[in-house]
Amino acid sequence: MTTHPMKLVTVVCEAYAKEAVTKLLREVGAHGYTLFPVEGDGSRGKRPADFPEFANIQIEVIVPPAVAEQLMEKLGRDLFPRYAMVAFESEVRVLRPQKF
Amino acid sequence: MTTHPMKLVTVVCEAYAKEAVTKLLREVGAHGYTLFPVEGDGSRGKRPADFPEFANIQIEVIVPPAVAEQLMEKLGRDLFPRYAMVAFESEVRVLRPQKF
Amino acid sequence: MTTHPMKLVTVVCEAYAKEAVTKLLREVGAHGYTLFPVEGDGSRGKRPADFPEFANIQIEVIVPPAVAEQLMEKLGRDLFPRYAMVAFESEVRVLRPQKF
Amino acid sequence: MSVFEAIQANLLSPAVLFFALGLIAALTKSDLKFPESLYVGLTIYLLVAIGFKGGVAIAEAGIAKVWLPALAAMALGALIPLWTYPLLRFGGKLSAVDAAAIAAHSGSVIAVTFIAATNYLKAIHQPFESYATAFLAVMESPAILIGVVLGKLATRTRGGADMTSLKAAAHEALLGRSIFLLVGSLLVGWLCGKPGMAKVEAFFVTPFQGVLALFLLEMGMVAGRRLEDLKKVGPFLLGFGIVVPLVNGALGVWLGKLTGLELGGATLLGVLSASASYIAAPAAIRMSLPDANPTLYLTSSLAITFPFNITLGIPIYLEIARTLYS
Amino acid sequence: MSVFEAIQANLLSPAVLFFALGLIAALTKSDLKFPESLYVGLTIYLLVAIGFKGGVAIAEAGIAKVWLPALAAMALGALIPLWTYPLLRFGGKLSAVDAAAIAAHSGSVIAVTFIAATNYLKAIHQPFESYATAFLAVMESPAILIGVVLGKLATRTRGGADMTSLKAAAHEALLGRSIFLLVGSLLVGWLCGKPGMAKVEAFFVTPFQGVLALFLLEMGMVAGRRLEDLKKVGPFLLGFGIVVPLVNGALGVWLGKLTGLELGGATLLGVLSASASYIAAPAAIRMSLPDANPTLYLTSSLAITFPFNITLGIPIYLEIARTLYS
Amino acid sequence: MSVFEAIQANLLSPAVLFFALGLIAALTKSDLKFPESLYVGLTIYLLVAIGFKGGVAIAEAGIAKVWLPALAAMALGALIPLWTYPLLRFGGKLSAVDAAAIAAHSGSVIAVTFIAATNYLKAIHQPFESYATAFLAVMESPAILIGVVLGKLATRTRGGADMTSLKAAAHEALLGRSIFLLVGSLLVGWLCGKPGMAKVEAFFVTPFQGVLALFLLEMGMVAGRRLEDLKKVGPFLLGFGIVVPLVNGALGVWLGKLTGLELGGATLLGVLSASASYIAAPAAIRMSLPDANPTLYLTSSLAITFPFNITLGIPIYLEIARTLYS
Ligand SMILES: Nc1ncnc2c1ncn2[C@@H]1O[C@H](COP(=O)(O)O)[C@@H](O)[C@H]1O
Ligand SMILES: Nc1ncnc2c1ncn2[C@@H]1O[C@H](COP(=O)(O)O)[C@@H](O)[C@H]1O
Ligand SMILES: Nc1ncnc2c1ncn2[C@@H]1O[C@H](COP(=O)(O)O)[C@@H](O)[C@H]1O
Numbered sequence A, B, C: 001m002t003t004h005p006m007k008l009v010t011v012v013c014e015a016y017a018k019e020a021v022t023k024l025l026r027e028v029g030a031h032g033y034t035l036f037p038v039e040g041d042g043s044r045g046k047r048p049a050d051f052p053e054f055a056n057i058q059i060e061v062i063v064p065p066a067v068a069e070q071l072m073e074k075l076g077r078d079l080f081p082r083y084a085m086v087a088f089e090s091e092v093r094v095l096r097p098q099k100f
Numbered sequence D, E, F: 001m002s003v004f005e006a007i008q009a010n011l012l013s014p015a016v017l018f019f020a021l022g023l024i025a026a027l028t029k030s031d032l033k034f035p036e037s038l039y040v041g042l043t044i045y046l047l048v049a050i051g052f053k054g055g056v057a058i059a060e061a062g063i064a065k066v067w068l069p070a071l072a073a074m075a076l077g078a079l080i081p082l083w084t085y086p087l088l089r090f091g092g093k094l095s096a097v098d099a100a101a102i103a104a105h106s107g108s109v110i111a112v113t114f115i116a117a118t119n120y121l122k123a124i125h126q127p128f129e130s131y132a133t134a135f136l137a138v139m140e141s142p143a144i145l146i147g148v149v150l151g152k153l154a155t156r157t158r159g160g161a162d163m164t165s166l167k168a169a170a171h172e173a174l175l176g177r178s179i180f181l182l183v184g185s186l187l188v189g190w191l192c193g194k195p196g197m198a199k200v201e202a203f204f205v206t207p208f209q210g211v212l213a214l215f216l217l218e219m220g221m222v223a224g225r226r227l228e229d230l231k232k233v234g235p236f237l238l239g240f241g242i243v244v245p246l247v248n249g250a251l252g253v254w255l256g257k258l259t260g261l262e263l264g265g266a267t268l269l270g271v272l273s274a275s276a277s278y279i280a281a282p283a284a285i286r287m288s289l290p291d292a293n294p295t296l297y298l299t300s301s302l303a304i305t306f307p308f309n310i311t312l313g314i315p316i317y318l319e320i321a322r323t324l325y326s
């Protein structure tokens, strides 16, 4: 069975950034996403996730490489300065490339 | 310390597919898996995970490349048509190849 | 926008190992981490995550390649023999390499 | 009290109003959301409380009074899918597997509607047999099993695989979490009897109605999200989701009278027959008949039958019982 | 009872002591942590309970008594940000967006402080108008909206984007989960009235104070984690977080008297004016004014104003009311 | 009432029957599962409630009555690991670190067993000193600390590392979440006294027994999953898990009498000595003696001692007390 290359973009951020991130995903044309409730630690302190203010999420989205680049650029420009956030991309392979 | 290449297969699906997916994992011979409660959005609508019907999970499994191929094939053939589901594979490196 | 290569080290382990793992992360100099509450199955049995004894976590950390190697080595030597644990590394790309 | 007044009293109860508030939350896209573990916690509480109370009631009444109507309830659970299946298949022109899935749902029962009915009866001072919970506990499994068998028979092509998923369905129908909790707590209550009840009453009985109100707020949100699927299910299922409960409700009341229940108990058996599960049944069906379309059976039971029952249905089944018993 | 005795009685209540225990847990780095869903569950319970009780009280008192002071409360919610903004901007030399964010917070209200105040009044047998919950329900939205508009006006450069985030702020201010729950439950309580209350009292009223104590344990932990930020906010905000509540508290009491409230109700309006949200307002501000620094507004409302109010503030506002009414 | 009747009454209480239901759920592999946050919520509730109640009882009784038996309880917590360690090491031929871990567990205490015992005494109208909760609060830390020190001494080879993990163990033993909650709530209750209790009684006292029943359902499931490990632990530990509690129980009762407790309080001190933690102790041991095998100490305390105590043990310790006091 042939698989096709795609990019997986992962964003870890404070929960209050959820709206901003998913809005961006819609803008660049992603067809879906997966969201994880997480805890974390980073340059902006511990996020033990027991209270909205300290809640943390991870959002993963599979997109074609061109979209990934656009997404990373906008994340870095618009959201990194405003929110506790980390983002990275990696290579994955999927079965139905037209889905993403 | 030498690390060894393995495949990480990730399945995101409605929670009701859990039995079907873990059964498949046993069939192809995976030795374990990790399961995440997640929220999501995709072609079959929002899954806010507040009620069994809208619950979503991510299952990750590390397997040798040959098993990964088999697993992806069966997922695509038997489960994709029936369940809200996304699957992808990526390359990882582990310390104890015999464990997987 | 240029992205830079980093390593993502993923540790899945019983929740009681949290202190031991995060201590190790501090020792090798990681600047943050993300923690997921997960369920799992492996050589040490099912971990349904309904009770501290059966709780399972996944810890993900982005680090430079050299740190990743050190981390994997220490995990394999000090923690694998003592805790229910799986670890693997993969390649990711980030925007701000100095952050990690 | 006229039917009209009875309905009005029901509509102005906290439970129904909180359900409406949940609907509004869903329709206005408020970001209100219950965490899943709160939902699970409320469910566990409600099932354990209702089961325990029913078990104590059986211990008080004696098994001699309970077994006959309980048997009737089981039979009813098995029969309803058998008569609704051909209606759905040939009247509604649905595929075999969808017809089987929806039929299983109409035979199944949902604790919340039952609880709302007991609260309603209590509020209007209509006495009823508290051991009616036993009927709630036994009706679900036969309905699901018959529904799954119908679906399997209609789609038997791959042979072997069918047996394993039939076994999975049976496991789910008999040991699935909601049935296990309900039946188990019933047994515990039965063994404890009154002295046991004295110990845990302040937790399982006194605050019960308030917890139900909170739970219905959540159910309103879940049902509200399904409302837009009403367009997708077509006029046949819309009518089915209201008319079939009325028929089954009348059937249940009648069978209740036949097997010696009082007016209150017969009303409750009617409510049970009329109700359709949107929790246990969907889980069992999704696992054993994955080719059935969830939009059809869920919308029907969650967005049509359930709201109909808790607002208009319950007072109507009581009225049917009053007519039959007068 | 002297002010001193009143304060002592307040400090030795379970609610305040559990808050202190939470602070200690945070400061000693105990691994005690409430799961988020427990926090959400407690919040839902408290908001629904307080809203429902307030709605029933409105039904009892009649809307004629409620509308004038409720209107005054709304006006107060809108006015407080308008007078605190210039103080923060020019007195505190804060950036425009930070000043707007903090101003929005001082106009906003927090249910926990209000609840603690009603418990306190009940404990010392000071009667009060139970429908005061209506003021709690209407003060938050205007404060947040005015604060966001101030912030947007001060930073208008990018045009288009502003309108969408203003709309988002309005959605959050009017339909955000805590306001939705509070206003919705108020309406449900209003429609149900006394008969509805009889059904759910055992869940929403009787155990209420105990739940509050548990919730304050959690709040103590959250506030405790913010304590080390006190150094970061500087002396101006430290003073602001105590003096401005005192001024607003007096203003609220005075307006309460003016609009015909009794001593107890006026005290509660004072408490509301003095309180600052650390739940709904931060969520709205973080989404619509993301450039404002959360450390400033959160530390001010959560680590300064909130502990001050629940320990010393409440008895002081009562004393102010007593002076004004004597 | 004979011992036999006493045991029967205990076995038919809702708490024990729900525990049995949980066992059945685990053994029949029902998919019933409590979400972790529900477990945590129940634990927090039980610890806060029992601690608060105990604190109020101390305030009522006066510290003069409490200090001596509390000191005895602490001594007992420290002594039990010292006598069980050699037994395990030489009698059971266990490795040093496993012996130390199991010894720490036998000295430790578990709130659930204590609570079940108080409920049992209440049910059979046997009065007891409510401030006995203080003993529950102070016995755990010494047992864990002694156990960890024994384990470290036996395995001291790597020097430096030991001190840090000893410190971690001390932190866990003194500030770990269950001990912190229990001791903290005890202090809060002590400071509040009767007037505070009046406020929160409806939440922390009235529904308490019902919450315990629900919690034991969960504990049954957890213990049930450990049952198959019984084969792995061997006959020595099987016997150890029943005989040692009996010895420690008698010791506790005797020491209770010696330090001036009444029959009820002495029974509770016996129950505490006999009980073994399966929550706080495993967490502390797993972190400070990670080389100890959890299967051994968890199976012993969770699958052997705990079920034994809540079914047969409690009535037996009472009988021992009756013999001693007659
Ligand atoms: N090096 C890292 N590896 C993995 N996750 C990280 C890392 N640094 C930060 N994070 C996550 O990103 C969130 C925000 O990071 P920060 O803005 O640095 O506070 C943290 O709460 C973590 O969950
Ligand atoms: N492009 C995507 N990237 C990441 N996750 C996705 C994507 N599309 C779908 N998903 C996840 O897969 C689940 C099922 O997808 P679907 O079948 O498209 O509704 C969704 O609820 C999401 O959690
Ligand atoms: N092959 C695997 N793929 C993914 N996760 C695994 C795998 N094996 C084990 N795990 C995870 O690692 C945890 C500990 O594994 P173990 O020590 O094998 O019991 C399990 O509970 C799983 O969450």
Ligand code: NA
Pocket (backbone or CB within 6 Å): D080, D105, D106, D107, D108, D109, D248, D272, D273, D274, D275, D276
């Ligand atoms: Na039915």
Ligand code: NA
Pocket (backbone or CB within 6 Å): E080, E105, E106, E107, E108, E109, E248, E272, E273, E274, E275, E276
């Ligand atoms: Na205010």
Ligand code: NA
Pocket (backbone or CB within 6 Å): F080, F105, F106, F107, F108, F109, F248, F272, F273, F274, F275, F276
């Ligand atoms: Na002990």
